[in-house]
Amino acid sequence: MRIIRDYQFVRPEDRGATAAIGNFDGVHIGHQAVIDLARRAAPDAPLGIVTFEPHPREFFAKDAPPFRLMNAAAKAHRLEKIGVERLYQLNFNTGLSGLTAEEFARDVIAKGLGLTHVVVGADFCFGKGRSGNAQMLKEFGETYGFGVTIADLVTQDTAQVSSTNIRAALSEGRPRDAAEMLSHWHRIEGAVIQGDQRGRELGYPTANMSIDGLHPPKFGVYAVLVDVLTGPHKGSYHGAASIGVRPMFGVNTPNCESFLFDFKGDLYGETLSVALVDYLRGEEKFDGLDALITQMDADCTRARNILAAL
Numbered sequence: 390m391r392i393i394r395d396y397q398f399v400r401p402e403d404r405g406a407t408a409a410i411g412n413f414d415g416v417h418i419g420h421q422a423v424i425d426l427a428r429r430a431a432p433d434a435p436l437g438i439v440t441f442e443p444h445p446r447e448f449f450a451k452d453a454p455p456f457r458l459m460n461a462a463a464k465a466h467r468l469e470k471i472g473v474e475r476l477y478q479l480n481f482n483t484g485l486s487g488l489t490a491e492e493f494a495r496d497v498i499a500k501g502l503g504l505t506h507v508v509v510g511a512d513f514c515f516g517k518g519r520s521g522n523a524q525m526l527k528e529f530g531e532t533y534g535f536g537v538t539i540a541d542l543v544t545q546d547t548a549q550v551s552s553t554n555i556r557a558a559l560s561e562g563r564p565r566d567a568a569e570m571l572s573h574w575h576r577i578e579g580a581v582i583q584g585d586q587r588g589r590e591l592g593y594p595t596a597n598m599s600i601d602g603l604h605p606p607k608f609g610v611y612a613v614l615v616d617v618l619t620g621p622h623k624g625s626y627h628g629a630a631s632i633g634v635r636p637m638f639g640v641n642t643p644n645c646e647s648f649l650f651d652f653k654g655d656l657y658g659e660t661l662s663v664a665l666v667d668y669l670r671g672e673e674k675f676d677g678l679d680a681l682i683t684q685m686d687a688d689c690t691r692a693r694n695i696l697a698a699l
């Protein structure tokens with residue numbers, strides 16, 4: 390998969406794609422259905438995605454609480470996994486956000502990216518002030534020479550599959566419900582950073598990751614599948630992770646800390662992808678470290694059993 394960030398200087402081999410347009414936060418089954426339509430609309434053309442970084446909501450409401458299900462790198466990984474060949478990850482700035490609907494259709498889709506076909510969800514809005522809708526895109530396509538497919542919204546058990554419902558499932562500690570809507574585990578992806586070096590003293594070294602900018606799942610302890618994506622320890626591991634603020638130690642910045650079972654080694658700086666499988670319990674403040682360690686032992690036994698049964 391090639392990532393193209395600037396729509397004004399696109400190489401000839403990156404033009405002529407069929408692409409789905411949207412934010413695709415989570416890449417859930419609704420998104421995948423839209424992407425499939427793009428694939429089927431022109432099976433011989435490269436399959437593309439047009440998306441925006443930062444997410445337009447982050448751009449317009451910089452102080453709003455974090456809501457993203459995945460960062461840009463995690464989204465790119467997921468899209469590559471499902472067969473996307475061109476990721477047009479457009480820089481969402483004053484210039485792009487100021488284009489009218491027609492300018493976006495003409496200058497970005499047609500002239501800039503040279504797309505032959507685009508697919509959007511039925512609720513798609515685009516252009517300055519969200520003034521363009523799916524039907525208008527169809528008309529612009531006729532004028533500027535690209536095909537347009539409007540995808541229906543996908544539903545499951547009557548509830549709409551949406552990034553919003555996935556966020557709600559995660560906030561309520563229901564990662565399996567989120568996974569059902571995603572068709573894959575919800576994952577937190579990023580680099581392993583330094584913590585307080587306390588874990589190793591507890592007998593539980595934990596690989597720490599920032600969750601900055603991400604929608605926070607319910608704070609607490611999870612059974613997790615951990616993929617180490619880089620470095621000498623590349624591979625898949627079972628583990629237990631704690632997401633939250635560590636009330637035992639009075640820390641305020643939330644993060645994600647994973648203990649990998651049957652593993653020893655240095656993970657600092659490596660990229661991890663941590664899949665949330667089951668929520669085990671809330672974060673607690675114990676009377677002493679021994680009580681915390683006893684509880685962590687129990688958490689790990691439970692997590693091992695859950696993960697062995699997958």
Ligand SMILES: Cc1cc2nc3c(=O)[nH]c(=O)nc-3n(C[C@H](O)[C@H](O)[C@H](O)COP(=O)(O)O)c2cc1C
Binds near residue numbers: 584591597629671672
């Ligand atoms: C399975 C598991 C359960 C945990 N439970 C709690 C908890 O209930 N309360 C808490 O404050 N921290 C909890 N933690 C977080 C630990 O306190 C933290 O990983 C440890 O302090 C190491 O921090 P460090 O990586 O910054 O050195 C848990 C961690 C793991 C791996």
Ligand SMILES: Nc1ncnc2c1ncn2[C@@H]1O[C@H](COP(=O)(O)OP(=O)(O)O)[C@@H](O)[C@H]1O
Binds near residue numbers: 585
């Ligand atoms: N089984 C393991 N699970 C997670 N990390 C481990 C494990 N064994 C060794 N490590 C290493 O130890 C580091 C965590 O140790 P810890 O004392 O918790 O330090 P920190 O506070 O910096 O996270 C990890 O980042 C990783 O490099």
